[in-house]
Amino acid sequence: MGKAEDERLQRYFDGELPEADRAAVEAALTEDDKLKLAALGELRGLVGNALSAEAADIDLWPGIEKQLGASRNAAGKAAAGARRRWGLRAHPASWSAGLVTAAAAALLFVVQPWHPGHAQNGCDIESLETVGAVASVIHMSDTPHRGDESTTVIWTTEDD
Amino acid sequence: MRVRRGTAAVILGAALLLAGGAARAETATCDIPIIHALPGGSNGPQIDPKIDRLRSYFSQPPFTAWHDFKLLDRKTLTLQENQPVQFEMPNSRPATITFLGHTPGPGEHRMRLRLWIDHPEKHHRTIDTTFVLDEGGVVLHVGQKHEGGVLILAVSCKTRD
Numbered sequence: 646m647g648k649a650e651d652e653r654l655q656r657y658f659d660g661e662l663p664e665a666d667r668a669a670v671e672a673a674l675t676e677d678d679k680l681k682l683a684a685l686g687e688l689r690g691l692v693g694n695a696l697s698a699e700a701a702d703i704d705l706w707p708g709i710e711k712q713l714g715a716s717r718n719a720a721g722k723a724a725a726g727a728r729r730r731w732g733l734r735a736h737p738a739s740w741s742a743g744l745v746t747a748a749a750a751a752l753l754f755v756v757q758p759w760h761p762g763h764a765q766n767g768c769d770i771e772s773l774e775t776v777g778a779v780a781s782v783i784h785m786s787d788t789p790h791r792g793d794e795s796t797t798v799i800w801t802t803e804d805d
Numbered sequence: 806m807r808v809r810r811g812t813a814a815v816i817l818g819a820a821l822l823l824a825g826g827a828a829r830a831e832t833a834t835c836d837i838p839i840i841h842a843l844p845g846g847s848n849g850p851q852i853d854p855k856i857d858r859l860r861s862y863f864s865q866p867p868f869t870a871w872h873d874f875k876l877l878d879r880k881t882l883t884l885q886e887n888q889p890v891q892f893e894m895p896n897s898r899p900a901t902i903t904f905l906g907h908t909p910g911p912g913e914h915r916m917r918l919r920l921w922i923d924h925p926e927k928h929h930r931t932i933d934t935t936f937v938l939d940e941g942g943v944v945l946h947v948g949q950k951h952e953g954g955v956l957i958l959a960v961s962c963k964t965r966d
Contacts, residue, residue: 679854768938771917776929778948785862796862801932801948 658682768797778803830886833904833916835962837880839895842947843954845872859959862945871954884962889919894958896951898931899923904962905935914940916962922949940964 656662657670674682770782783798838856842863845851852860852874863874880892884904891901905917921933931949938944941963949956 674854679852679857682854768936768942768944771935771937773932773934774930775932777924777927778931780932780948783867785865796943796945797936797938798862798945798947799932799934799936800867801946803931803948803950 654678654681770797770799773799775801831904831906831964832886833884833918833962833964835880835882835884835902835904835918835960837882837892837902837961838876838959839878839880840957840959841873841875841877841895841951841954842868842871842957843873843875844870850874856959859943859945873954874957877956894922894949894951894956896949896956898925898949900958902960907964908937914964916940916964918960918962920946920958920960922946 653662653666653670657667662670773780773782778801780802781800783800784795785798786795840853840856840859850863850869850872852863853876855876856863856874859874862868863871868874877895882890882892882902884890884902886904886906889901889903891899894900900920900922903919905919908915908917915937916939917935917937919933919935922931923929924931932946934946936944941961943959943961946958946960947955949958
């Protein structure tokens with residue numbers, strides 16, 4: 646994807662595109678684009694939470710630093726690259742906000758939210774009654790995540 | 806006099822118990838994305854990025870019977886314990902969800918919920934189910950017909966952040 650397309654996707658994510666352009670972007674979204682949008686959403690949440698926490702005078706850095714461990718330097722480079730690529734803006738008046746942003750991006754590198762979090766539930770169905778339909782309960786494993794989690798599906802097929 | 810004091814103590818005790826019970830009544834927040842699954846082409850599934858959390862399930866059977874998964878609506882409901890809350894499905898059927906409280910026991914914070922969906926034209930309740938799941942866990946309900954496809958409800962609730 647070229648720089649122009651990247652910028653267009655970024656503007657789409659920021660809600661800056663007019664309706665017609667939004668529709669065009671949505672129609673042309675590739676799987677890669679969707680993963681990027683999901684990653685941007687995660688990054689926005691992380692940065693927002695980190696800045697809010699900073700405003701509340703909570704020092705997040707020790708905890709984040711502990712989790713980052715040896716990948717910190719590489720992640721920092723990734724964060725810088727991501728900021729260049731996506732034009733992310735740090736708080737203009739605060740060096741520490743920049744640090745928190747970089748930490749959030751580094752955490753993103755470690756957590757890899759573009760490999761999306763997966764639903765799970767530990768569900769027990771206590772009762773299930775249907776009228777005019779047949780119901781099945783299916784426990785599905787989370788195959789892309791090595792099948793170590795599952796979710797429950799209550800599947801009904803209605804009579805015609 | 807002694808009897809009157811005893812009665813007053815009993816009333817006060819009952820009032821305190823009731824107040825304690827009321828204080829323990831919990832509130833749950835439920836997030837219920839409603840997804841429209843439609844048949845489509847033979848290439849990979851098209852899944853709305855807003856429901857990417859469910860991608861791993863929609864990419865495998867039996868969900869591979871459909872191709873497009875679009876988020877039609879999203880209900881964010883605040884449930885008071887034991888008080889049913891109704892919302893309308895995209896196919897105009899009323900669905901009702903009730904938070905029945907927490908279940909005792911070790912491990913994850915587990916919640917009891919009841920979900921039912923009525924069929925107004927046929928005057929019956931299509932489904933009525935009670936289930937227990939982990940705080941923040943997801944249960945999928947599939948099967949309500951809608952405009953050439955089916956509706957999928959992904960029910961997820963929590964009582965804490």
